[in-house]
Amino acid sequence: MAGNVAPLPTTVPPPQSATAVAASPAARAFFARLYDGARDGLSQRRPWAELADRNQLAKPESFAEATGRIRKNWTYFRVNYVILLAAVLAISLVAHPGSLIILAMLLSGWIFLYLFRSEPLVLFGRTYTDREVLGGMTLFTVIVLFLTSVGSLLISALMFGVAIICAHASFRVPEDLFLDEQEPTVGFLSFLGAPASVVATQA
Template sequence: MLLSAETLANIKEATQNVASTRRPWRVFLDLFALTLPSSVSEATTRLAHNVTYFLFNYAVLLFLIFLLTLFPNPLPLLLFLLLSAAWYFIYFSRDDFPLAILPLAFLTVVALLATAAWLNLLLAVLIEALVVFLHGVLRSTDGLIGDDQDSPYGHMLGDTPASGAYVPV
């Protein structure tokens, strides 16, 4: 099966859209930006902002942790690498999204159950939750410039009418 020009254009455009949401790893891993929050309120604000800001980085980490948990078992590792490639191709190249995704989702669930990799996925999610919590709370948001509108509190921080003036409710 040869890829059409439209399919390749869809894949390229979607890849660029996803890549535009990623943050540089040097910013994500900046050790000098790690500080203790001064209050629980600041910790929750940091966590919410960092999860929003670094969502792509956290997703990549989850995928890598999942693959690392599968490393001792080569068959499930290979199977999920192939499934990941299929997800990437189908997700980014199809317009009839639900029709293409449903069989692949079913196949992924069957693969998780048949290879007992759901335990690995559960372990990866638990490790990732700990990583996201620690990074999100400890990573200062001071150096994250220009992304106030991406923050869950962006409407309170920006230059929108709701941030500086009374707005009728």
Template sequence: MLPSAEMLANIKEATQTVASTRRPWRLFLDLSALTFPSSISETTTRLAHNVTYFLFNYALLLLLIFLLLLFPNALPLLLFLLLSAAWYFLYFSRDDLHLAIVPLALLTLVALFATGAWLNLLLALLIGALVVFLHGVLRSTDDLIGDDQESPYGPMLGDTPASGAYVPV
């Protein structure tokens, strides 16, 4: 069965949507932007902003850590590469997502427990959470100022009148 033109268009659109949230790796890995926060308030602001801004990069990093932990075991690695492809083609290429998500989720859970990869996933999540936390806290957001609207604090960080700027009394 050959893929239809509509299915290919949906895959292309989904790919463009996901890729549009991707940030350049040189910006993500910029060592000159790593500084210690001066307060707990700045720490939480940095973490929230960086997680929002670099979400796709963090997700890709978590997937890479998981696959690297599976690398010594060929069968689970191959199985999860195939499952990743299935998620990509069946989930992103359909309009009726609820029909694709339940079987894919069940298949993924069965594969996690049947291959024993759930321990690798748990370890990958712990390592990934530590990496995301450290990067999110240490990565300065000063050079990301043009993207305030994507921040969880939204327009509060801007200098516009709608940003809630203080007015002298």
């Protein structure tokens, strides 16, 4: 009789993993818009040789002239300046691995609890709305930034990067720059104000 017993199915459903999360419609919409926004932003980057042209450097004669140069150079080289600022932040974080790990964990919390979450969050038998999740994550982020060295590191790196940008922009003579009259570019992170379910719906 043992030979007539049907064998048990051996197919086991695959566990939920990061691959399944990455394959969700919300995740695909998020990364697609992130990629498109970054590509559109980088397409507006000016040649680095033009940014580093030493022949166009001259000391400003007044504070008003320096601020005028900063305004014009920022309008023209804004993508290059943002890349430089991001590079300063990246170097600062790499030089402090502890802060980098804390920031990565914080970013992971935002991604999985707010951006990629397609269903209401339920903890201890209570359902939390998107606004409550956003408020809780914002409060937790502020606490982490102020109680660890991450906040001071980010502020110091930002100030250092802004100082470099302002110094270059004030000494870079903008007479050879031809500014295009274009509409303001929408930042590629502007859609982060809504959870991933809304992003997927819009996409």
